[in-house]
Structures are given as C-alpha cells and as structure tokens.
Amino acid sequence: DEEAHCKDLGSFMGVTASFGLALASLAMRKVLSKYKEQ
Structure with a gap:
C-alpha cells in the first residue's frame, strides 16, 4: 500500500529531523561553553 509506505x-523523517536537531543543539551548547571558558 503506497499510502502506508x-x-x-514521514514519521521516520520526523524522528530523524528531531534527532538531528537535538544533536545540533547539543553540539552548539558544547561549542558555546568552550567559547565562554576562554
């Protein structure tokens, strides 16, 4: 069934996108904390 596929x-893309966003924000936070330490 094409519609189910x-x-x-769509849900897979949503999960991937939210995971990517979480990863990106985590990376940004690490970079920012390193930047503030200097």
Whole structure:
C-alpha cells in the first residue's frame, strides 16, 4: 500500500529531523561553553 509506505517514511523523517536537531543543539551548547571558558 503506497499510502502506508508514505506515512512510515514521514514519521521516520520526523524522528530523524528531531534527532538531528537535538544533536545540533547539543553540539552548539558544547561549542558555546568552550567559547565562554576562554
């Protein structure tokens, strides 16, 4: 079923995107804390 496949792909993209955002914000926080220490 094409529609179900699209729905699965959409939720997968959502999970990947939120994981990527969390990773990016974590990286930014690490960089900022290092920058503040100097």
